[in-house]
Amino acid sequence: MAVFKIIHITKYQYNYPIKESINEIRLFPYNFENQEVLQYELLITHNPEVVIAQDFYGNRMGNFNILQPHTEMTIESRMLVRVNPSVSLPALTPVYVKDVEKEKNNSIFLLRLSYPEGIQKQDQIKNILNEIGLKDKTILEIATLCSTYIYEHFTYTKGITNVETTIDEILDHKKGVCQDFAHLLLQLLRTAGIPARYVSGYICPNENGLRGEGATHAWVEVYLPNEGWLGIDPTNNIWTNDNHVRLAVGRNFADCTPIKGTFKGIAVQTLSVCVSVGYEDGRQIEEINDVTLKEISSDVKQQLEVLDQLKQQQQ
Known part of the structure; x- marks a missing residue:
């Protein structure tokens, strides 16, 4: 039997403000015979309402929207989980x-x-x-x-x-x-x-x-x-x-997919994921990854170039 404190932080950043970000998350740990969720907390930028439902496979999934313009969105999932050894x-x-x-x-x-x-x-x-x-x-x-x-x-x-x-x-x-x-x-x-x-x-x-x-x-x-x-x-x-x-x-x-969604706006987004695992004896392991996202289309690139030019003219 082992108890882990896991913190999973996902951060999206945008080089221009975006709005109406619509997201679906599967970041809720399973409660089943060999795994017990002792504590769980979900923290999201702007504290939107998260609607919880169950999908075809029995996963808990959450849906939320951030309607106001923003250049960053952080989703932080905190859990304390006890895992028991499976059958022999x-x-x-x-x-x-x-x-x-x-x-x-x-x-x-x-x-x-x-x-x-x-x-x-x-x-x-x-x-x-x-x-x-x-x-x-x-x-x-x-x-x-x-x-x-x-x-x-x-x-x-x-x-x-x-x-x-x-x-x-x-x-x-x-x-x-x-x-x-x-x-x-x-x-x-x-x-x-x-x-x-x-x-x-x-x-x-x-x-x-x-x-x-x-x-x-x-x-x-x-x-x-x-x-x-x-x-x-x-x-x-x-x-x-x-x-x-x-x-x-x-x-x-x-x-x-832990997190997927869409938004309105013309911007390049970057994504970084940090996972921290803590133990009962005080040890902690942390890993940070920059995630490669799908390349933007040529049309979006052209629109971003125009925005960059306008931004430079205003400076």
């Missing part, structure tokens, strides 16, 4: 893909999480599964072997991918981060007929050191009848433990 994998009853077929075919929810994405390099996915060998293997064995394949054949490298990187691109350059490896593992598992879902959250540092620790993280959960969802982290090639704090689940990253 060796003690689980062996479950095979055929054992989940009936339940899967009677559930739209499970079916939705069982179909692989339509990609150009699906033959490569099938070749990987053939190399691994699925015959007579349980779901847990298949998941473990797929995770190990990714860990051994793909390099953990920051800065070469973004939220829009496709599975085809990951297969090409064989490098990426936790989000990329989660998407790749999902494609392998779903192609093998196993219901699997994307998980966003945090991985809190331990004595052994883990890739992605102290920051937002992503992993995968596979479904077993009678047991429910079990997490596996291909970035570190481990089954999740009491260092993994879950925020949201979905078919892929798009369903779990």
Whole structure:
């Protein structure tokens, strides 16, 4: 059992005032059998009203608007979470893909999480599964072997991918981060007929050191009848433990995006994310990342150049 105090600060800055910022957030930690939310606080610039609802996958999501002009928006999520170790994998009853077929075919929810994405390099996915060998293997064995394949054949490298990187691109350059490896593992598992879902959250540092620790993280959960969802982290090639704090689940990253929104105005926005993890013994780990955003269009660039010229003339 472990207790973590996590502070997640997201800051957007704009070089010109924008208005009518409309946002959707999934920053609310899960309350479930192995994870208990002891405290939670959400602080947002201008203190807008946040309307809470539940999405298709059971995530709590918040919607809010900031209508007045502003050049900065900060969203600060503070949580105190207790995480308990999950079930012991060796003690689980062996479950095979055929054992989940009936339940899967009677559930739209499970079916939705069982179909692989339509990609150009699906033959490569099938070749990987053939190399691994699925015959007579349980779901847990298949998941473990797929995770190990990714860990051994793909390099953990920051800065070469973004939220829009496709599975085809990951297969090409064989490098990426936790989000990329989660998407790749999902494609392998779903192609093998196993219901699997994307998980966003945090991985809190331990004595052994883990890739992605102290920051937002992503992993995968596979479904077993009678047991429910079990997490596996291909970035570190481990089954999740009491260092993994879950925020949201979905078919892929798009369903779990911590923050997404839009605004009115012509401006270049920059985004920085800071995650701080505190422990009961007083230790604290902090990581700050500048996030690469989608490049602005040529039309917006021209309009910004005009605004810059007018600004210079006024000085």
